Structures are given as structure tokens and as C-alpha cells.
Amino acid sequence: xxxxxxxxxxxxxxxxxVNLGARSGYQIGRAVERSVRFFWALGPPQVYAxxxxxxxxxxxxxxxxARGHRARRVFTPTAAGRAALERWLEQDDEQPLELRDAExxxxxxxxxxxxxxxxxxxDAIRARSRRAIEHFDRAILPAAHRTRTDAxxxxxxHVARFGRELHEFIIAWCDRLDNELGVDRQR
Amino acid sequence: xxxxxxxxxxxxxxxxxVNLGARSGYQIGRAVERSVRFFWALGPPQVYAxxxxxxxxxxxxxxxxARGHRARRVFTPTAAGRAALERWLEQDDEQPLELRDAExxxxxxxxxxxxxxxxxxxDAIRARSRRAIEHFDRAILPAAHRTRTDAxxxxxxHVARFGRELHEFIIAWCDRLDNELGVDRQR
DNA sequence: CCGTGCATGTAAGCAGTTACATGATTTC
DNA sequence: GAAATCATGTAACTGCTTACATGCACGG
Numbered sequence: 001x002x003x004x005x006x007x008x009x010x011x012x013x014x015x016x017x018v019n020l021g022a023r024s025g026y027q028i029g030r031a032v033e034r035s036v037r038f039f040w041a042l043g044p045p046q047v048y049a050x051x052x053x054x055x056x057x058x059x060x061x062x063x064x065x066a067r068g069h070r071a072r073r074v075f076t077p078t079a080a081g082r083a084a085l086e087r088w089l090e091q092d093d094e095q096p097l098e099l100r101d102a103e104x105x106x107x108x109x110x111x112x113x114x115x116x117x118x119x120x121x122x123d124a125i126r127a128r129s130r131r132a133i134e135h136f137d138r139a140i141l142p143a144a145h146r147t148r149t150d151a152x153x154x155x156x157x158h159v160a161r162f163g164r165e166l167h168e169f170i171i172a173w174c175d176r177l178d179n180e181l182g183v184d185r186q187r
Numbered sequence: 188x189x190x191x192x193x194x195x196x197x198x199x200x201x202x203x204x205v206n207l208g209a210r211s212g213y214q215i216g217r218a219v220e221r222s223v224r225f226f227w228a229l230g231p232p233q234v235y236a237x238x239x240x241x242x243x244x245x246x247x248x249x250x251x252x253a254r255g256h257r258a259r260r261v262f263t264p265t266a267a268g269r270a271a272l273e274r275w276l277e278q279d280d281e282q283p284l285e286l287r288d289a290e291x292x293x294x295x296x297x298x299x300x301x302x303x304x305x306x307x308x309x310d311a312i313r314a315r316s317r318r319a320i321e322h323f324d325r326a327i328l329p330a331a332h333r334t335r336t337d338a339x340x341x342x343x344x345h346v347a348r349f350g351r352e353l354h355e356f357i358i359a360w361c362d363r364l365d366n367e368l369g370v371d372r373q374r
Numbered sequence: 375c376c377g378t379g380c381a382t383g384t385a386a387g388c389a390g391t392t393a394c395a396t397g398a399t400t401t402c
Numbered sequence: 403g404a405a406a407t408c409a410t411g412t413a414a415c416t417g418c419t420t421a422c423a424t425g426c427a428c429g430g
Contacts, residue, residue, distance in 0.1 A: 008417095009289045009292060010417085010418095012292070012296070013292060016292075016295070016296035016299065019296070019299055020296075024380090024381075024382090025381075025382065025383090026380060026381050026382075029381095035295070036292060036295055038286060039286045039287065039288045039291045039292065040287060040288070040289070040291070040292045041285070041287070041418090042418080043418075043419065043420090044381095044382080044383080045383075045384080045418080045419080045420090046417080046418070046419090048382065048383060049383095067380085067381090067426090067427080068426070068427070069425090069426060069427090070380070070381065070425080070426045070427065071381065071382065071425090071426090072380085072381065072382085073381090073382085082299070085296070085299055086299060086300050088293070089293055089296060089297060089299060089300050089304055089308075090300065090304055090307075092307065092311060094311070094315065095288070095289035095290045095293075095311075096288075096315075097286075097287075097288045097290070097315065097316075097319075098228070098285075098286070098287040098288065099225060099226045099284075099285070099286055099287075100226065100227060100228070100284075100285040100286075100287075101226045101227070101282070101283075101284045101285065102196045102227070102282035103282045103284070104226045104227070104346055104349070105196060105199070105200060105203075105223060105226065105227045106275070106276055106282075107342055107345070107346055108203070108222070108223055108342055108343055108346045109199070109203035109206070109207075109272070109276060109342070110276060110342045111338075111339070111340035111341060111342050111343075112203070112206055112269070112272055112273060112276060113273050113276050113277065117276055117277055118342065120277075120279065121276075124279060124281070124282075128281065128283075128284065129284075132284075151298075152298070153298035154298060155294055155295055155296070155297045155298050155305065156295055156298075158294070158364055158367075159291055159294055159295045162291070162360055165356075165360060166356070169352075169353070169356045173349055173352060177345055180345075195389095197389085197390090211408090211409075211410090212409075212410065212411090213407095213408060213409050213410075216409095228390090228391095229390080230390075230391065230392090231409095231410080231411080232390080232391080232392095232411075232412080233389085233390065233391095235410065235411060236411095254398090254399080254408085254409090255398075255399070256397090256398060256399090257397080257398045257399065257408070257409065258397095258398090258409065258410065259408085259409065259410085260409095260410085
């Protein structure tokens with residue numbers, strides 16, 4: 001141990017989820033899927049690895065809490081853990097916005113083929129954002145709303161709305177681009 | 188040899204840049220920084236590694252072209268390379284939009300501290316997008332416009348505009364959120 | 375008793391980043 | 403003569419993903 005002077009972002013995500021009320025690794029994984037996943041992905045192996053490190057560093061306290069014969073370990077933040085989370089929240093080092101999108105990459109190089117290929121790419125981008133909005137409406141936004149009442153936390157809902165509006169922006173951009181290119185195709 | 192049935196996205200990015208007129212690894216790296224970088228980052232080691240693979244697969248042809256005593260290797264796409272690029276452009280497997288943003292992550296967990304910390308996070312997000320827009324205006328959009336005339340390619344410019352407008356959207360969202368939260372602070 | 379969900383991980387591997395190394399040419 | 407830019411990589415590392423492994427509990 002430890003010198004957890006600075007928390008890694010992924011460690012902070014796990015610690016923050018415990019602080020919002022997710023107790024086991026599995027619950028954290030579920031919560032991540034329904035909330036931060038769209039701007040901070042992390043799978044089960046990372047969650048369990050981070051839990052182990054955070055406990056070793058004294059930022060989380062873990063207890064075995066088997067349900068019948070089913071293993072289960074639950075965690076609560078320590079005072080040091082809450083302090084570390086607050087320090088991380090207050091840091092103002094510049095964190096980049098990273099985007100990675102192979103569909104935009106295809107559109108970028110679309111001059112190398114026929115025009116209908118570019119239209120197909122734009123359609124793919126729009127369809128993907130439509131699906132994303134459905135997912136926000138069915139899963140992410142309702143979960144964020146429950147977080148507001150269950151954990152008295154408002155920012156998860158604000159951030160979830162950002163995600164939905166981002167996809168609305170993308171769809172609107174697709175429409176504008178189609179207009180600019182002159183659509184002869186049927187919608 | 189090879190079974191380059193399907194091009195990796197990074198390989199396609201390098202191949203596509205050569206197809207747009209970037210000849211050496213260094214020029215590709217420069218072009219990437221001024222264009223696809225914001226949605227498909229890749230550093231010098233990947234560029235040189237991909238060039239080697241693409242040449243071995245017969246998708247690029249390379250020639251030594253030293254300038255004086257300074258080593259330099261230039262590439263041109265082969266017929267097979269152009270065909271592979273077109274196949275990649277036409278594939279319609281669903282490619283995800285991936286976002287990774289530690290600032291949004293901080294905002295998500297911002298209920299764990301004082302309200303002014305959340306405001307500071309929003310300010311950081313806005314400031315970052317303002318810097319990004321400056322960069323689009325000074326470097327990316329002018330380069331995309333040159334690509335239109337130099338390489339008769341229009342999509343780089345459309346995609347560059349997407350990037351700029353994305354950051355405008357983010358700034359507008361920050362402003363809306365500040366209003367909703369009730370700003371007492373001076374701008 | 376069968377499928378779904380709960381629950382916790384390990385092992386292996388890959389993609390990508392960071393740091394380093396080298397040196398020539400051009401511009402101020 | 404110094405600084406910036408051109409030019410090409412290698413080595414080491416890290417973070418993350420994929421695939422696998424295991425098995426209980428519960429609803430139908």
C-alpha cells in the first residue's frame with residue numbers, strides 16, 4: 001500500500017458507484033451498464049480488479065455476505081475512500097474528450113466510392129443513434145431518475161440527458177447533411 | 188499472400204490516407220492529426236506498423252525515396268489496395284460510437300461534493316470545447332478545405348464540420364445545464 | 375428440471391500509448 | 403549556431419477485452 005494520492009479514473013468510477021449505493025461487484029457492473037457505460041466503459045474483470053485494489057488501499061471496506069451458499073462480497077466506502085473520491089472530483093487537470101467511431105471514419109473516406117455508399121453510411125449513423133435513444137428512454141433515463149430519489153443524486157440524470165441529446169444532435173446533423181448533398185432517395 | 192478479406196479500421200485509416208495523397212509515414216501522421224484524429228486517434232508507431240503490414244499484404248507499394256541523406260519511404264495504393272478500401276467502405280456491420288470522457292465521469296459523481304465543484308466541472312467541459320473549436324477553425328477546417336481542392340474529396344470537410352458542431356452542441360448543453368441549476372456566479 | 379439471473383473471478387492476448395533513440399535538413 | 407521540423411522506427415508497458423470457468427437460486 002498505498003499512496004493513493006491520485007485515483008485513476010476507472011478506480012474512481014468503481015468507488016463512486018459504491019458511494020451511490022451499489023454494494024457488490026455484480027451490482028456495480030449492472031449500474032455501470034445503465035449509466036456511465038456510454039462515456040466510460042468497463043467490464044466485469046476491471047470492476048473486480050479495482051475492488052480488490054481499493055480494498056487493499058483502505059478506500060473500501062469489504063465483507064463476505066453470502067446469500068445461502070452463493071458467494072457474495074459487499075463493500076462500503078471508508079472515510080479515506082470518500083476523501084479520495086472528493087479529491088478526484090476537485091482535481092482540475094485537463095481530461096480529454098475521446099471519441100472513437102469507425103462509421104465517421106468510413107464517411108471521411110467515402111469519396112473513394114459511389115455516392116450511394118456515403119448515403120448508406122449516413123443512414124447507418126442515424127439508425128445507430130435512433131437505437132441509442134431508445135436505450136436511453138427504456139433503460140438509462142429511468143435508472144437515473146431512480147438514482148435521484150434513492151440516492152439523492154441529481155447529476156446522473158443530467159448526464160443521462162446529455163447522452164440522449166447528443167444522439168438527437170447526431171440525427172439532426174445527418175438530416176442536414178442529407179439535405180446539403182441533395183436527397184433523391186426516399187426516406 | 189494473405190486473406191486481407193477484411194481490413195482493420197486502423198489499417199483502413201492508413202490506407203485511406205495514402206489514397207488521399209499522403210505519401211510517407213510522416214505525412215500520414217500529419218494528416219491524421221489535422222483530420223481523423225478527433226474520432227480515430229493513432230500515433231506514429233501504429234502508422235509505421237500498419238504501413239509495413241499493408242505493404243506485405245500487397246495493398247500498398249513502397250519505394251525508398253531518400254531526400255539527400257535523410258531516409259524516406261513513399262507509398263502508393265495498389266489495385267488490390269483500392270479494392271480492399273472499397274470493400275471496407277461498403278461493409279455494413281454495426282460499428283459502435285465510443286465515447287470516453289473523464290470530465291463527464293466527474294460530473295456524474297458530482298453529488299458527492301459541494302455544488303461549486305459541479306460548476307467547476309461544467310466550466311472545464313465548456314472551456315475544453317471552446318479550445319477544440321479554435322483548433323477546428325485554425326487547423327482542421329482549413330486542411331479539410333484544401334483536401335476538397337487538392338484531392339477532389341468533399342467528405343473530410345463534412346466530417347470536420349461535424350466535429351466543430353459537436354463542440355458547439357456541448358457548449359450549448361453546458362449553458363442550458365447552468366441555467367437549470369441556477370447560476371448565481373458571474374461569467 | 376430447465377432457463378435465466380446472480381455472483382465471482384482467471385488467463386491470455388491485443389491494441390495502443392509512452393518513452394526512447396537517432397540523425398539530417400531547414401529556418402531563424 | 404540553435405531551434406524547429408522532417409523522418410523512422412523499437413521497446414516496454416498498460417489497460418482493456420475476450421473467452422473461459424464455475425456454480426447457486428429462483429421462477430416457471
